[in-house]
Amino acid sequence: VNATYLAGDLRALRAAGLMSLRQIRRYPTNLLGTIFWPVLLPAAWVLMGQAYSGGGDPAALNAFASRSGTTGVTLFVFVGFLMYMWLSALLWGPGTALRQEQIRGSLEAVFLTPVSRLVPLFGPTLTNIVWIVLDLVVMGIAAWLLFGVVLPLQGVLLAFAITLVGVPAMYAMGALFGSGVLRFGEIGPAVQFTRGGLSMLCGITFPIAMLPNWAQATSLAMPPTYIVDGMRNALLRSASPADLVPAAASLIGLAIAFTVLAVVVFRWLEASARRSGMLGRY
């Protein structure tokens, strides 16, 4: 009986993934943002870097390298913003998937189906990888065309590999965040706050060495820190696959921890929402 249920849940998970893929296809204008923001956001920060470094003053660049481990400001910024775009897609997409179901009035109906509650929590996250790959391609081309930075092939492959390893941890983090809908309803402002907080903590726009010690310690519990660092190691410091193993191991550990936490928190909040009737309220 358990195997039958599991097979049914997997079919439902696939259906939820296909549904979110179809939604992406139905709104092609959303793709405009996929070109605009991944190009112009990091480009603005690269120009800020040029202002702060005096157009590449050696002393300023060396100071930056002593804190970030590289003088390649352009690629440093682009990799950071790749994570920023991923976080945006994750938090506004899967992170708010339950909320969107709630607003459309379909959350109660979905929860009445016999599939596992984890399906609506994790199902819509499956297509999130589409945005990450698109952003990776667009930003790689933008860094090359706008700033003449050519990405090394091995670095790109390793960056992609570390991204894939980081996907489960990121999904689990998004699911943990998304569970909050069952308790708080409107989580739009929380998305902004969480994205801003993670951007500050995980070395997205500046080196982590700039943070106070307590914040640096906190950043070690966040999956984006390892993904961004791994990608920068691959693209800027010519790291070998072996060099990325510790980051990959940390990401796998965090994926397990965040998944367990997301499931526990989700079950707890779901029970509370059923008792209080929160599912139908918004």
Place this chain on the structure above:
Amino acid sequence: MDDFRAALAIARKDIRNVSRYRFVVASQIFTPLYQGVLPALLFGASFAVAGHVVGLEKTIGTTDLAGFIFLGGVMSGLVATAFWSMAMSIRNEMEAGTLEPTWLTPTSREAIVLGRALGGLFWFGFSQVAIFAIGIAFFGLRFRPEIVFALPALALAVVAMIGIAYLLAAVVLLIKEANFFIDCTNFLFGIATGAAFPVVLLPGLLQPFAFILPPTYAMDLIRQAGLGTRPLFDPALEYVALVVTTAIAYPVGLWAYRRADRRIRRLGTINQY
């Protein structure tokens, strides 16, 4: 006079609306801090040599990173107020279904945007005072006393941005679903005014665009007065350029807004969204 009273009533209504959502009030202070000011400060500080941002001195003539970023935040905030509070609020009325009844009142259409401008400027002023207080208390933010000489430049920039808000409101009335348009143009406009980095670093093709925007000159004059940065042009010439571009932006914006109003009334699209 009646229109001005109507504008004040709209402003009062907007201020009351926002004040009812305390989280929104708090986010007006903290969102610019954690999304713009703090990351930029830490990014800039990562280029510092022995505590001095020598690169910034080479670029604009001062090592005062905090002053550069916080004053940039003033212009970014003003631009965002014009784009979101003044122009995009028309869209919010559309979605709430209250645009048509508002349009039917005997108040002039110009007063509707002006009222939103006054309400938006109230919250802009409130958030800037709070952000500066945080800057002074925690980030060593200090200005030269000469910064008061930049107040006319700020006032002119406000007038210019109201003109630009009229222009944007015209676009919102015509295209209706304007979220992406406002989001993108707000970002591009803010960048082009030199709020985040000096406009001389913009690619050559974009620099002429930056120099036709009134806030570009206001930004430079404010930083020059408050921090002693190297000016783009002679300050007197910058004031002339600011006055001229403002004198063009306001009537052009108003003209476009009136044209859009006439068009939607002729086509009967005011109730469409």
